[in-house]
Amino acid sequence: MITERTGLIIWVTDLKAAKNLERFGxxxxxxxxxxxxxxxxxxxxxxxxxxxxxxxxxxxxVERSYRGEIKTEYESHGPDKSKFYTL
Structure with missing residues (x-):
């Protein structure tokens, strides 16, 4: 069972103290x-x-990451031009 996860971007002032963020996720x-x-x-x-x-x-x-909402499947509306570039 895969749990639903959310990404967060956390802006910090001290990176040494930021290592404690592992207890949240x-x-x-x-x-x-x-x-x-x-x-x-x-x-x-x-x-x-x-x-x-x-x-x-x-x-x-603290900001929410929008990476999960970005479209990653692309469509090509034009003809395939790869056959013109073959030897």
């Missing part, structure tokens, strides 16, 4: 240059987790 990426963390959590606990994250002293802003 699975940390996917930590950017040292831009000071943000990509965290995946259970979708059912989204509201309470965001409230808890915003209370932390080292968290500047």
């Amino acid at each position: 699975s940390v996917h990426y930590m950017s040292k240059k831009m000071h943000y963390v990509v965290l995946y959590i259970h979708a059912s606990r989204y509201d309470e987790t965001v409230r808890q994250l915003q209370k932390l002293a080292y968290v500047r802003k």
